[in-house]
Amino acid sequence: EAGVTQFPSHSVIEKGQTVTLRCDPISGHDNLYWYRRVMGKEIKFLLHFVKESKQDESGMPNNRFLAERTGGTYSTLKVQPAELEDSGVYFCASSPGQGGNEQYFGPGTRLTVT
């Protein structure tokens, strides 16, 4: 069974440009999460999808970030326009259901905004 995959693995863009990160969860997992780690600080929650619906988007930093999960399969996270403080590693995770189920993480996308 394939794990959570993320694309690209690295992205370097200039301030003001747009970047779109993609996450493919484990097949059959209804829950999909986005997290971010900035500059060696703690990993912080961004948002949670249940199928195609946003269940919790309390961690989204501002309206420059837009997450979608059309059809309840893969998800995209767009940053437009990117700012220097958006640099960091963006992790995606998925889980199959309710309870204390493990969240399975992808390898992350390292975003550098110059």
Added chain:
Amino acid sequence: AQSVTQLDSQVPVFEEAPVELRCNYSSSVSVYLFWYVQYPNQGLQLLLKYLSGSTLVESINGFEAEFNKSQTSFHLRKPSVHISDTAEYFCAVRILSGAQKLVFGQGTRLTINP
């Protein structure tokens, strides 16, 4: 709101020595507890978790953690470390019902010296 504190950002130890990585949390409601590990150039992997039952939980590679409710701690221990344990370790919590987001500590980088 929940918070997690990992008291040590870096822990250097010699191979075959014991190690303890400390984790304390704060929450007004009951939580599930997790330790995740990130090996160099890889994504996050679940190391072990406490959901209920025995307060001592073990991983397949010799790590163990004990849930201490009175001290709100979930320290990670291993009696004898190996070079391959070199990684960054993250403690995380999740509330039992409602929001499924993980709240992470700052991470502890474990370095094993020969």
